[in-house]
Amino acid sequence: MKNILLFGAGKSATSLIDYLLANAPRQKWHITVADHDLMLIKSKTGKSYYATPAAIDIKDQTARQQLIQETDLVISLLPPHLHIIVAKDCLQFRKNLLTASYIDPEVRKLEKDIEKAGLLFMYEMGLDPGIDHMSAMKLIHSIEKKGGQIFSFKSYCGGLISPESLDTPWQYKISWNARNVVMAGASGAVYRDKGKTREVNYEQLFDHNKTIQVPGLGKLAYYPNRDSLGYMESYRLENIATFMRATLRYPDFCEGWNALIKLGLTGEDGKIQTDHLSCFDWATRHIEGADKQAGHEEVMARFLGVSTKSKVIRQLKFLGLLNGDQLNLGEKTDAEVLQHLVEDKLKMEPSDKDMIVMMHEIEFERRNMATRIHSYMITQGEDNVRTAMAKTVGLPLGILAKLLLQEKITLTGLRIPVMPEVYNPVLKELEEFDIRFEESFE
Structure with a gap:
């Protein structure tokens, strides 16, 4: 045995x-x-x-x-x-x-x-990583075997919530390690685009995200992964003009997460005492000169440059950032506090279904003719355990x-x-x- x-x-x-x-x-x-x-x-x-x-x-x-x-x-x-x-x-x-x-x-x-x-x-x-490598390499080897010369490779993957379970303003729920969700993108990103190396810092990563069209789902937003360039050699595509690996999200999530970054709530620099600290006071402690006597929505909206009726304010309210409830979590980093709130407010309910979306977009030339191939996979979970x-x-x-x-x-x-x-x-x-x-x- x-x-x-x-x-x-x-x-x-x-x-x-x-x-x-x-x-x-x-x-x-x-x-x-x-x-x-x-x-x-x-x-x-x-x-x-x-x-x-x-x-x-x-x-x-x-x-x-x-x-x-x-x-x-x-x-x-x-x-x-x-x-x-x-x-x-x-x-x-x-x-x-x-x-x-x-x-x-x-x-x-x-x-x-x-x-x-x-x-x-x-x-x-x-x-991701894993199925992305295997499916991409099968496609790459197939193209090269037929004489194709690849000049652009883009790969996208996201752990999302199935459309029928989308019932929060975040359009997202936790189906895996919440810490990984909170820390995603913290190191910025680097990738190859039309022959040039592009670097994106964390503060820009979730801002004005581009979208792709996914069959059966419509538009999804994406942001580039930390280090796409490190895989060019593994895929034996060192000399191509464009190479990017990216993460997929529903567009609303990226907009809301960008607000959390602007508020400084995703960092790990030092711990703070959260006992007797309200959610709102924690969420606004990086806002200099904030008028705490004003309405909570107004303080947030003014800092973020949005309307008090905006989707972003609804998202922050959903996480509990606009209320006076005390955190009482002891000494924590901002990222740890945010993880606690995300795990509580964005948890999957027993009947919720998650969804994995993966798509490769490869452009290649064969016999002087350019071709673009899309290869995509969508799979759904059964419930909040068998995801x-x-x-x-x-x-x-x-x-x-x-x-x-x-x-x-x-x-x-x-x-x-x-x-x-x-x-x-x-x-x-x-x-x-x-x-x-x-x-x-x-």
Whole structure:
């Protein structure tokens, strides 16, 4: 029997655990799910004979290393900053590692040792990053095989709320890690546009967002991701004129988030005491000379340059920023306070459905004729637990785990999923779960 160890039983783990347990009898697997929250683990694994819950503190070296030594394969869905702890243990005990998170500088330092040990550390094996890499590379390789010369590549992805569940002025609800939502874009963005490198700082990122047309959904806003240029080499598109990876949102969200940035409510510079501090006083503490005797809507509207009846004011009111309720959260950064409010006010209700939208737009020349191809995927969740986000993050990891344990993939090194031996079987099986791409040409 093969043993699989999964670290993390949070929102993104649901579909992965379901997949592993569904395959366990036939594949002869046993799955250990490790998390600090025992009840959370049990809510995901139920009473399955093929699962063992392990309630541990990830920083407990003895407990963590014992679990890793006893397994055949490790999957990590921990917060990104904790992956390096697991990665070092996997290297020490010679275990392959899969995760949906980005390759970070710390694990990059281990690259030569990983290769030397003959191990596979597959990073970026979720949705974005993950399915975006695999679907894009399949398309790129297909175009190049037919003699096409690519000169423009744009890729968009967003975790959104399905239209029937849009009942807040934000046109958004939390379907994944709320901290990631709050910190999105904080480092600005860089991408290639018509031969020039474009840099966008955080203060401009959500301002005047451009839109794209998505079949069946209409216009969605987008903002460029932190570092598109870093993937030009991975995609072997170093010399093309335009290369951008971007995040999709409904337009109203971007307008509202831009207001939060202007108010200075997304920063992590220092903590403040929030006990006995009202939401309104917190939200306006960066506004110099604010007339606190004026109406709350008026203070905000005047600073932001909008009407008191505007959509943005309704959004701020919905988050509770215009009321006098006390926060009483202790010492927190602005970002931590905002995360608390977002998690409370923008949480998914049991019947809500989320939606993943991904689209690639590639322009290429073949036989002196320019062509544009759109490849897009839209998939919906079932409810607030079995979400589209959990499905698209977790299933690629589960499928790759199966391929590795079946010894159908023999790659080694620190990798991301851009090679045919990975993307072909993974994308093919994803179609069985209604995760598939449609294509159109211009």
